[in-house]
Amino acid sequence: MSGIEGCFDSQQELVVVPELWARKYGDQLARLGVTYAIYVQNGYYISKGDPAVLNAAYAGARCVLTISDDASRCVAMAFPGTEERILRVHYSVDAQRFNTHQPKENLITYMPRKLADHSSKVLFFLRNHLPADWRIQAIDGLNEAGVADLMQRSKIFMSFSHFEGCPLPPLEAALCGNQVIGYTGQGAQEYWSPAVFEAVESGNVVGFAQSVLRKIHQLDAAPEFPLALDLIEDLRARYSPAQEKNDMSNFIRTMGLTV
Numbered sequence: 001m002s003g004i005e006g007c008f009d010s011q012q013e014l015v016v017v018p019e020l021w022a023r024k025y026g027d028q029l030a031r032l033g034v035t036y037a038i039y040v041q042n043g044y045y046i047s048k049g050d051p052a053v054l055n056a057a058y059a060g061a062r063c064v065l066t067i068s069d070d071a072s073r074c075v076a077m078a079f080p081g082t083e084e085r086i087l088r089v090h091y092s093v094d095a096q097r098f099n100t101h102q103p104k105e106n107l108i109t110y111m112p113r114k115l116a117d118h119s120s121k122v123l124f125f126l127r128n129h130l131p132a133d134w135r136i137q138a139i140d141g142l143n144e145a146g147v148a149d150l151m152q153r154s155k156i157f158m159s160f161s162h163f164e165g166c167p168l169p170p171l172e173a174a175l176c177g178n179q180v181i182g183y184t185g186q187g188a189q190e191y192w193s194p195a196v197f198e199a200v201e202s203g204n205v206v207g208f209a210q211s212v213l214r215k216i217h218q219l220d221a222a223p224e225f226p227l228a229l230d231l232i233e234d235l236r237a238r239y240s241p242a243q244e245k246n247d248m249s250n251f252i253r254t255m256g257l258t259v
């Protein structure tokens with residue numbers, strides 16, 4: 001629907017709209033006096049729409065939820081004056097599913113739907129150098145349990161994140177004990193610790209392949225596969241149901257409601 005007049009009771013209801021709907025409904029909600037918040041799951045989507053309408057939408061929001069520190073930075077840069085109304089929230093990852101319980105194999109995983117042209121080029125440059133006892137497997141067409149199973153067994157995860165709010169696959173891979181190599185997508189910088197993660201400049205596909213081969217050499221030379229358990233536990237706590245619940249409680253209070 002193009003108009004929302006009469007859809008909400010401004011005295012009793014509040015609305016949360018995703019960043020892609022702010023361009024269409026945010027300024028309407030403001031004009032109607034409806035209390036609303038904008039949930040920014042990707043700070044690189046907030047530019048879509050008429051700038052004047054977007055300015056009005058973000059100016060009228062009581063709260064702007066952001067999924068990452070990078071998304072908060074994007075909102076603050078794009079809409080001066082929102083800084084005090086930005087509320088950082090975290091998603092949670094199922095630690096019972098994404099864990100380090102399975103034995104590791106000489107397996108490299110990646111998601112081919114993420115920058116498919118980049119991943120195909122990295123595989124091309126790896127093809128004549130990969131040791132015979134190592135293999136690469138795409139994570140594709142699987143449910144969550146299937147994704148977790150592959151990540152639990154793999155040693156290296158190749159990240160092809162691109163302009164993302166807070167990319168989930170590299171985090172899930174890390175929680176499963178993988179060494180993660182690749183792009184941060186900007187949003188992953190907040191959890192990109194050198195204990196597990198190695199960043200590659202976006203587009204440097206030759207350097208990407210070289211980083212994977214160096215990591216294989218390091219792992220083959222190590223007496224046992226390294227698990228950064230302290231970092232993994234920190235990530236579990238940071239992206240846990242308890243943290244997510246706390247964030248939602250803060251949001252409810254910010255919106256003037258009671259928990």
